[in-house]
Amino acid sequence: MAQNENGSSDIVPMTPPSGAVVGTGVVPADTFENPGLPPHRPRVTDLDPKKKKRAARFVVAMFWLSVIGSLFAIFAYMFFPIEDGNMASVRLNTLFMGLGIALSLLAIGIAAVHWGKAVMADKEGVDERHPVRGTEETRARAVEIFKEADEESGFSRRTLIRGGLIASLVAFPLPAIALFRGLAPMDVDPNTELKHTMWKKGLRLTQDPTGTPIKASDVTIGSAFQVIPEGLVDLPEHEKLDAKAKAAVLLVRLKPEDLNWTSEQRASWSYDGIVAYSKICTHVGCPVALYEQQTHHLLCPCHQSQFDIANECKVIFGPAARPLPQLPITVDSEGYLVATSDFTEPVGPSFWERSTS
């Protein structure tokens, strides 16, 4: 039992005032009362027959404006035809057609809404809420209907038909799965495809889009070359795009003393200050080619990841998780830049099997 701190006398509960209900002491007296429906307010069109007439005229006018809009669209199609090779004619054609069709639809909508709001009879009705659950009889009858249907169709009894129905429903989405699988490479392992590019030992670095090989002496300090592998331009169109999407490289030259390397091996991947990095962002694969030649920073335009070319393309800002992969390069006997191998890690964004070999 609760005890008073200063003595042994019990704490005595307050006796409620007469007429109060026990347990409702905190309920305020001015509980919210249903205010009921607001009083009916007649519209100006109900009070003033002139205004009603005007509203009706407005509705008629809008409907006819819609007719004008439709006709205008037809005339626009006839009088502003699309001429071959003339982009301005396409613009005029679509602009006037669009304006005509927009006017015709918008005017119908406005007329219909205004008709309903201002001209049609203004009566307010009340639908009372009622319990959702049906009566016992209705519910029993519903169950009965299901049983009757089952009996008449033989759904439970004819197991062969039922089995056939279920089998056909299970089978019909399967072609979609096959179609979607067909979007991925069929005869090769997608995993290997993601991990390897067209680059290999001895392949020359060539210019995008011409495929002209690049000499080391062409790349002056401060230059930026957009690079594709030798032979890419000769591939069929579809394969070309697939290969380019992985093998695109940015080639720049810095002063050799500006480049900081973490190991001798990484340093050997460059040639006299010339470095080649994958252009595919390690975040979600946008092409990173916004190169600032004084700060040596590379910016990805999609999500503002920044890479520092002077420090092995380390991420210095943004959501990218890894540095851009570096393409090991050197020069061949004729002075052209060549790759010494493929990228040593998968280019582009992460995927589930990336770390497995």
Place this chain on the structure above:
Amino acid sequence: MNRQNRKSGRRSPVASVSLLLIGLLATGGAYAAFTASTASAAVDLSSPEVIDQGAKLFAANCATCHGQQAQGTQNGPSLIGVGAASVDFQVGTGRMPMQASGPQAPSKPVQFEESQIKALAAYVASLAPGPAIPSESQLTGGDVAAGGELFRINCAMCHNVAGAGGALTEGKYAPVLKGVAPVHVYEAMLTGPQNMPAFNDLNLTPDDKKNIIAYLQYNEENPSAGGLELGSLGPVSEGLFLWIFGLGGIVALTVWITAKSN
């Protein structure tokens, strides 16, 4: 009484405004005619007098940051070997002399007359060989389609596919290319001003550069087939336009449909 005032020599306000306008037009017109005549004068960049004039201008306007012999100081880079093209671009677009140090020298009203710019260019070119100012024949007659492909591969990532410019890091930006003189576009490609990479003649050949200029000019002269360009900024301005006017229109219509008629 009013009439008497006028007769006594008080001019109407319209008269003084029109007088002022005439005066302004006359001086402005004369100034324009004067500068136009000096701009058209050809300057021989190898003549000793021009180089001498350039040296004096350099000492007075540039040497504080670039050094007395253009050797560079801690406030400005060395200009030895940057060539006449670099000077013509930097001074000809108003980027130099720089107004204040910052992430990037912005283009601003040109501070020198055409002949002075050429003299400065001649002086810097006389220090060491470097890229020369391109001639008129190097700027015209390019192939628009070829230029478009080269522009999309080499330039569009920073300057936007329509040349509308774009943001870079830490306050730097790639400027808008609309309204830039072809000669300045050529010089920028050749010399790589500020943070722009340089595109030497082995990277983009003189023909390639000519094509890119042709593409930019075509873009500038032909209206967008898609109608309102909204600054050619792509999803940013187009999305903003739709969010405000498209969704705003839908909200307004919804309010109108559900409101009671008065």
